[in-house]
Amino acid sequence: MLIKSGQLTLHLDEQTGCILQITLPGKTMTSAQSGLLPLFSMRLIDPQNQYRFLSATDATKICFRKSAEAPGSGFDISYQNFPEFDGLRIVAHILPKPERDTIEWRLSVQNNTDHRIEHVDYPQFSVKNDLGSGDYQSQIFVPFTEGCIVDDINRPRLKEHPLQYPSSGGEPIYPGAMTMQYMAYYDGVHGLYFAAHDTASMPKAIECFPVNDGIRLAIKSFVSILDHTSGQLKFPLVMRAYAGGWLEAAGLYREFVERDSFPLPKKTWEQTDRPKWQDDSPVVVIFPPRSIRGTGYMGPNEFFPYNQSLKYIDDLADMLGTNLLTLLTYWEGSAPWCPPFIWPPYGGEELFADYVSGMHDRGHYVGVYGSGLHWTDKSLLCPEFDKTQYRLDHDLTRSMCASLQGEYQSKIVQTIRSGYDMCPTCDDTINLAMDQMTQMVDADIDFIQYFDQNIGGRGYACYDPSHRHPAAYGQWSVDAMKSIYKKMHAMINEKGARTAIGCESSSADCFIEDLTFNDLRYNWVVATGKPVPAFSYIFHEYNINFMGNQCAFTKTVPAENNPDSYVFRLAYSLVAGDLLTITIKSGGEIHWEWGMSWLEPGPRQLPIIKAIKNYNAMRKGPGYPYLHQGRMVKPDDVQGGQPYHMIREDGTTLTFPGLLSSKWISPDGHEAQVIANYQEHTITARISTHCDAVTGPHPDEPIVWTQSDAQTTIEIPPLSCVLAMTKPT
Secondary structure, three states, rough: OEEOOOOOEEEEOHHHHOOEEEOOOEEOOOOOOOHHOOOOEEEEEEOOOOEEEEEEEOOOOEEEEEEEOOOOOEEEEEEOOOOOOOOOOEEEEEEEEEEOOOEEEEEEEEEOOOOEEEEEOOOOEEEEOOEEOOOOEEEEEEEEEEEEEEEEOOOOOOOOOOOOOOOOOOOOOOOOEEEOOOEEEOOOOOEEEEEEEEOOOOOOEEEEEEEEEEEEEEEEEEOOOOOOEEEEEOEEEEEEOOOOOHHHHHHHHHHHHHHOOOOOOOOOOOOOOOOHHHHOOOEEEEEEEEEEOOOOOOOOOOOOOOOHHHHHHHHHHHHHOOOEEEOOOOOOOOOOOOOOOOOOOOOOHHHHHHHHHHHHHHOOEEEEEEEEEEEEEEEEOOOOOOHHHHHHHHHHHEEEEEOOOOOOOOOOOOEEEEEEEOOOOHHHHHHHHHHHHHHHHHHHEEEEEOOEEEHEEEOOOOOOOOOOOOOOOHHHHHHHHHHHHHHHHHHHHOOOOOOOEEEEEOOOOHOOOOEEEOEHHHHHHHOOOOOOOOOHHHHHOOOOOOOOOOOOOHHHOOHHHHHHHHHHHHHHHHHHHHHHHHHHHHHEEEEEEOOOOOOOOOOOOHHHHHHHHHHHHHHHOOEEEEEEEOEEEOOOOEOOOOOEEEEEEOOOOEEEOOOOOEEEEEOOOOOEEEEOOOOOOOOOEOOOEEEEEEEEOOOOOOOOOEOOEEEEEEEEEEOOOEEEEOOOO
């Protein structure tokens, strides 16, 4: 059976409905054995709270009929008479949309069984395993943190990850470590976009992994259909043919979120209640007031009392020529990363208040890490902290995320604490979080990354039937987290405060209205593939992140083999539109990343300082309407400099261009391209368009440039950047 929609042709098995082929003119996108996969599979929960599984090929009655919604072109395929699941009827709806060059997949379920349906993996197909890193070799985009290009399916993380209790935090779950709802397979000429166009943001596993002779692109939707009820996917899963690569696929997802009533906030330049400091583009400086990293010592360090750190902040501000936002780790009065009781601060409120006042008097800002919606029985770093009896005395166990069997476990940073995950639907969870957040807002803190460890802003799996949610993971989790964020913002607004809240990794797209500043950590991507700023391409006008603490970067990219990696990461963040970040260790020395021992030597300081001074001057100065407020668009081609080879711990490399670049449209419609030189010598850049003007980060440092009709040549100074004003397209 053939179904056509514009450039896209779908070949279905006429007996089973399995996807035999997906073709575009000139290329078959699917692997030879794609048709071995059932059209769908499901994970169910039986009355004994055990997982059960079924697939489309288990049905003994399969019927095809023309679609009532798309007569003449669409099909409905009915599956029923499942052994062991009598009373289950599933209808796959396949709807071509030629005007959009798409095929939409929907699903409806009549579940007259005693089983709950937790998720459905639909539609199932596999693309070719022909990945590579050269021109016109195939690649896959997955929405891991801000975006990841996969050119080797054997890299870490690229395997199937069934959602299990307890959650690990880093599973490929949306909303979570997967921040958007789409993937793409492309070779630069032929592209297949695969997405869930879901404005309610139902949780999904969004996965890419090898199977048979190909690679699965899987979207598993957590429908949470209870026993003896009917349900459906209230959104289409969309396949679309396109030409291009990751950026063009991002454009298709942006088209969806801007067209289909996705819950977008106002654009940043229209947000009247936005905290002022976010528009000041401070450099984020991360350090702890206690501990000496790598030694096991957990007492006060040279940054404590907090005012002791001001001399280092003053020096950094002078060297970098900018205001700063200090983001404190290990500041909690309980014990490091031991929620929910993080307030009052280590050393007491008076010392902390003096520090906040001192920072504000200098024109700087203060942020703190939280550690999410979790419960700590005992700290493994500070054994004197023990809240086990408190939990028992206050009957708080009832508010923890429970397994199907009613057990309580957690995997989230259990090397630091022993405890549990708290269910976001429970009053105890909400009240404890609100109490802690209220006290921090009262302390005049500018930024609270309260949801560190709720990666992407997600809530974790819970099956407790006594909670205010179905006993299966599903839409309730997203709605509950949004409700908590709304309560926090209502409290902040009621107090007239200007505090931002955020999470670990980029916020998932459905939370960007509330999680307005986040610890991006695109560095997580490098173990799996190559990072690309797809999230910024789609959402930068609405939500701005910062570079993040870069934790664990040197485990994947060893410092000794990559001496210039820090400057490269700064340049990457600049052109992505993110605020710059440094971590410091003893002596105020800039270190490679938060997770690295202070006993290890730091990077060369002067190149980093020079790069930050130039990059942030661009962000705060001539680049502000673009890098802070602008809409990213497809860049003009830029050539120049020697490629940068980032060497991983396993000896493989990631290759990046010698110059990094991005293009933007400002709110008033002007267009400019930012080009960053992260090397320690001048580079001649050639941009494939006519430029009206070129400026550097400092008005007293003119840039040498020349132009012809179709090309502009620019001399970019070492560790600096330029803004090239291009003609409107």
